[in-house]
Amino acid sequence: MKTPSTVAEVADIIRSSKRVLAVGAQTKPRLSQVPDEVTLISMRNLSGIVEYDPGEFTFTAFAGTPLREIVATLAAQGQYLPFDPPLVESGATIGGTVAAGLSGPGRFRYGGLRDFILAVRFLDGNGTQLRGGAKVVKNAAGFDIPKFLVGSLGRFGVLTEVTFKVFPCPPALMTFEIPCANAAEAAAHIAKAASGRWEFDALDYDGTRILARLRGPQEALDLLAADILNCWPAAKRADNAVWDGIREWRFVGADGLLVKIPVTLRKLPALEAILQARNMALHVVGGSVAYAYHSNVSYSETLNEALVEVSLGGLTLRGFGARLCHGDSHHSAVAQSLKLAFDPCHRLGA
Amino acid sequence: MSLSRFAQIFPPERLLTSAAHLSAYESDALTAFHSRPVAVVVPESADEVIAAVRLCRELGMPFVARGSGTSLSGGSLPVAGGIVIALNRLNRILKLDATERIAVVEPGVVNTQVTLAAQPFGLHYAPDPSSQTICTIGGNVAFNSGGAHCLKYGMTSNHVLGIKAVLATGEVVEFGGPSRESIGPDYTGLFVGSEGLFGIALEITLQLLPRAECFHTVLAGYRTLEEAGDAVSAVVASGLLPGALEIMDALAIQAAEAAVQSGYPKGCEAVLIVELEGPREKVAAERPALDALLAASKPIESRVAANAAERAKIWKGRKSAFSAVGRLSPDFIVQDGVVPRQRLGEALRRISEMAREAGIRVANVFHAGDGNLHPLILYDGRESGALERAEELAGRILKMCVAMGGSLTGEHGIGVEKRAYLPDMFSADEIALMHRIRAAFDPLGIANPGKMFPGGDAPALVQHGLHPLEKSGVISRE
Numbered sequence: 001m002k003t004p005s006t007v008a009e010v011a012d013i014i015r016s017s018k019r020v021l022a023v024g025a026q027t028k029p030r031l032s033q034v035p036d037e038v039t040l041i042s043m044r045n046l047s048g049i050v051e052y053d054p055g056e057f058t059f060t061a062f063a064g065t066p067l068r069e070i071v072a073t074l075a076a077q078g079q080y081l082p083f084d085p086p087l088v089e090s091g092a093t094i095g096g097t098v099a100a101g102l103s104g105p106g107r108f109r110y111g112g113l114r115d116f117i118l119a120v121r122f123l124d125g126n127g128t129q130l131r132g133g134a135k136v137v138k139n140a141a142g143f144d145i146p147k148f149l150v151g152s153l154g155r156f157g158v159l160t161e162v163t164f165k166v167f168p169c170p171p172a173l174m175t176f177e178i179p180c181a182n183a184a185e186a187a188a189h190i191a192k193a194a195s196g197r198w199e200f201d202a203l204d205y206d207g208t209r210i211l212a213r214l215r216g217p218q219e220a221l222d223l224l225a226a227d228i229l230n231c232w233p234a235a236k237r238a239d240n241a242v243w244d245g246i247r248e249w250r251f252v253g254a255d256g257l258l259v260k261i262p263v264t265l266r267k268l269p270a271l272e273a274i275l276q277a278r279n280m281a282l283h284v285v286g287g288s289v290a291y292a293y294h295s296n297v298s299y300s301e302t303l304n305e306a307l308v309e310v311s312l313g314g315l316t317l318r319g320f321g322a323r324l325c326h327g328d329s330h331h332s333a334v335a336q337s338l339k340l341a342f343d344p345c346h347r348l349g350a
Numbered sequence: 351m352s353l354s355r356f357a358q359i360f361p362p363e364r365l366l367t368s369a370a371h372l373s374a375y376e377s378d379a380l381t382a383f384h385s386r387p388v389a390v391v392v393p394e395s396a397d398e399v400i401a402a403v404r405l406c407r408e409l410g411m412p413f414v415a416r417g418s419g420t421s422l423s424g425g426s427l428p429v430a431g432g433i434v435i436a437l438n439r440l441n442r443i444l445k446l447d448a449t450e451r452i453a454v455v456e457p458g459v460v461n462t463q464v465t466l467a468a469q470p471f472g473l474h475y476a477p478d479p480s481s482q483t484i485c486t487i488g489g490n491v492a493f494n495s496g497g498a499h500c501l502k503y504g505m506t507s508n509h510v511l512g513i514k515a516v517l518a519t520g521e522v523v524e525f526g527g528p529s530r531e532s533i534g535p536d537y538t539g540l541f542v543g544s545e546g547l548f549g550i551a552l553e554i555t556l557q558l559l560p561r562a563e564c565f566h567t568v569l570a571g572y573r574t575l576e577e578a579g580d581a582v583s584a585v586v587a588s589g590l591l592p593g594a595l596e597i598m599d600a601l602a603i604q605a606a607e608a609a610v611q612s613g614y615p616k617g618c619e620a621v622l623i624v625e626l627e628g629p630r631e632k633v634a635a636e637r638p639a640l641d642a643l644l645a646a647s648k649p650i651e652s653r654v655a656a657n658a659a660e661r662a663k664i665w666k667g668r669k670s671a672f673s674a675v676g677r678l679s680p681d682f683i684v685q686d687g688v689v690p691r692q693r694l695g696e697a698l699r700r701i702s703e704m705a706r707e708a709g710i711r712v713a714n715v716f717h718a719g720d721g722n723l724h725p726l727i728l729y730d731g732r733e734s735g736a737l738e739r740a741e742e743l744a745g746r747i748l749k750m751c752v753a754m755g756g757s758l759t760g761e762h763g764i765g766v767e768k769r770a771y772l773p774d775m776f777s778a779d780e781i782a783l784m785h786r787i788r789a790a791f792d793p794l795g796i797a798n799p800g801k802m803f804p805g806g807d808a809p810a811l812v813q814h815g816l817h818p819l820e821k822s823g824v825i826s827r828e
């Protein structure tokens with residue numbers, strides 16, 4: 001593992017290596033599990049917030065900056081990243097979160113990480129320093145490279161700096177739980193709540209209940225709560241601390257197999273059936289992304305076969321030796337051409 | 351010769367070649383440019399679009415996809431020697447799924463039609479460019495269109511979940527899908543805003559959002575632009591997140607009032623529109639804070655929309671401002687630069703100075719919440735050199751926006767209009783990467799050539815006149 005301290009050093013490592021993969025804190029260990037010939041580049045020394053002006057609703061940070069530092073700095077100014085990046089206390093970095101393409105429960109209300117990233121600095125496969133996007137909250141100039149790099153797993157560039165849009169953090173939050181017998185029931189509840197007037201900030205399903213969150217002024221939440229509890233008799237108030245556990249993925253063990261599966265409400269029951277048949281745990285964020293877990297990594301193969309059958313795909317975040325991609329995956333000729341556009345010598349990525 | 355091949359795909363009434371037919375397609379809403387295509391084809395199905403693109407590839411013939419032709423950056427300007435693929439008849443909403451809160455639409459569907467279809471389910475499609483009653487989703491996707499609610503809700507790219515497209519290589523691809531999440535890289539995100547340089551979107555999956563239950567819309571008039579700008583800063587600093595924060599200057603107010611009589615306060619140098627939205631309990635809780643800080647900003651007059659009709663009237667003035675400016679001047683250029691929000695006041699002062707030096711009138715309408723300026727540079731194309739002087743001023747404004755740390759364009763795209771300025775914002779290496787990305791989708795360079803990148807053939811300039819649709823008030827410029 002190399003630990004460069006400057007962007008120029010990162011460029012040198014790229015140019016002088018056969019294959020490289022940039023890593024942050026390796027909180028999604030399957031994503032940094034690489035063959036021996038791949039040189040890992042730790043971005044931990046390229047860390048720190050470069051620019052932050054609360055009045056602009058934007059900040060820029062080096063890729064290796066821990067989320068913990070960013071979240072705390074924003075909170076001190078009453079601002080936040082509404083998509084709830086995961087693993088904040090676990091040490092995840094902003095660059096790793098972008099490359100993995102991960103958002104938390106708050107993605108339900110205002111969109112995911114892709115909807116808040118504004119600009120990037122990165123190195124292509126030749127070690128050339130490049131920028132994409134612009135450091136302002138609105139921009140339509142040039143191709144949207146920042147979005148493209150979200151979830152790209154380091155295959156198209158080594159991120160060195162990222163700029164995000166932030167929002168003012170509403171003063172209060174309130175949590176409700178609604179017991180659900182199964183995913184079909186949960187999906188029906190989520191569909192109804194998602195198009196209703198209450199404007200939930202998050203709607204998760206953990207296999208036994210829906211967890212719903214509101215944000216806003218306390219006086220408004222108190223009034224909304226009365227209406228919600230009245231209209232939705234099964235609902236009851238829950239402890240806000242539940243979101244801390246979800247953010248840190250405490251619903252799964254540190255070892256074992258953890259797979260992210262984009263899903264829809266209509267497909268949720270089929271996905272739950274597959275997972276139940278394999279004794280796998282399930283946590284669903286916003287009805288649109290499921291996290292499937294089993295303590296035994298060898299369940300990777302059977303999960304793969306089952307996901308193919310229901311036309312869903314998954315990305316493994318944890319699970320040494322598990323396959324990286326599960327189920328459906330799309331291949332296009334243009335994907336190969338694009339890889340060459342960013343990385344002609346195939347130096348980047350695991 | 352080549353047209354006979356198109357005649358095998360399209361019947362004569364949908365393969366337009368006469369001068370009379372072609373002239374209607376020579377220009378888009380960037381009326382200073384025009385170019386006559388060899389032919390216009392009017393497909394009625396995705397298969398016909400695919401066949402047309404594959405034939406273009408075989409013939410090495412340039413093609414330009416076009417919806418309603420409302421691009422302000424010349425994005426759908428035809429290419430000499432090429433064809434126009436007019437997509438207006440691909441206007442079906444293929445699916446509206448209220449459970450998933452998505453719509454799957456063809457590219458020729460008009461923006462507002464999506465919201466109209468979603469309304470019975472309490473849903474709406476958030477991006478709202480001023481031309482939304484005529485512009486199409488295909489064009490919105492190509493140019494990543496914005497609107498008045500971008501700070502809170504983002505632009506078109508934040509609402510497109512999936513795209514089925516035919517690339518310039520002839521390959522048909524499906525990026526993303528019905529889920530709001532995906533596993534990267536984000537090809538859908540890359541496709542949106544690619545200005546037609548990759549290919550043509552055939553089916554677009556859009557996310558729908560619940561319509562806010564309640565709105566609190568305030569119109570405040572100020573003695574100076576600076577006071578209006580200070581009010582915006584106070585709103586931003588307060589921790590509120592309004593759905594919209596819009597400012598118009600005196601010239602723009604004058605034009606809008608002449609056109610649609612929204613009843614904007616008299617004698618103001620600037621009006622500010624602020625809108626809170628959400629559940630009634632939340633709006634009620636936030637309203638006192640907004641009202642107090644607006645009162646402290648000392649407007650000449652401040653007015654709250656008492657009902658939906660009054661709210662619509664306030665917005666009508668704002669949304670008609672661009673076409674209304676046509677009443678003040680026979681010709682104008684709309685700019686779309688972005689500056690860091692807190693430098694808006696400085697940017698406006700400098701625009702005003704540059705305009706004075708050049709002896710050119712400039713009206714200003716802008717999205718104050720996100721720093722997106724829309725200077726309207728007025729000129730009379732019948733005067734010799736007037737267009738060139740207006741363009742020179744436009745160029746100075748663009749360079750200023752980039753130098754202030756902003757962008758050449760917030761929501762109109764680079765197109766033909768601003769392509770010469772791309773190197774002001776991006777390095778040679780960065781533009782080279784964009785060329786390589788383009789070549790991955792379009793190795794022959796036949797999809798909408800001459801847009802975004804500097805260089806290439808210059809289209810003909812016309813010196814004067816509004817687009818006929820604009821003159822009739824059907825379209826407007828954002």
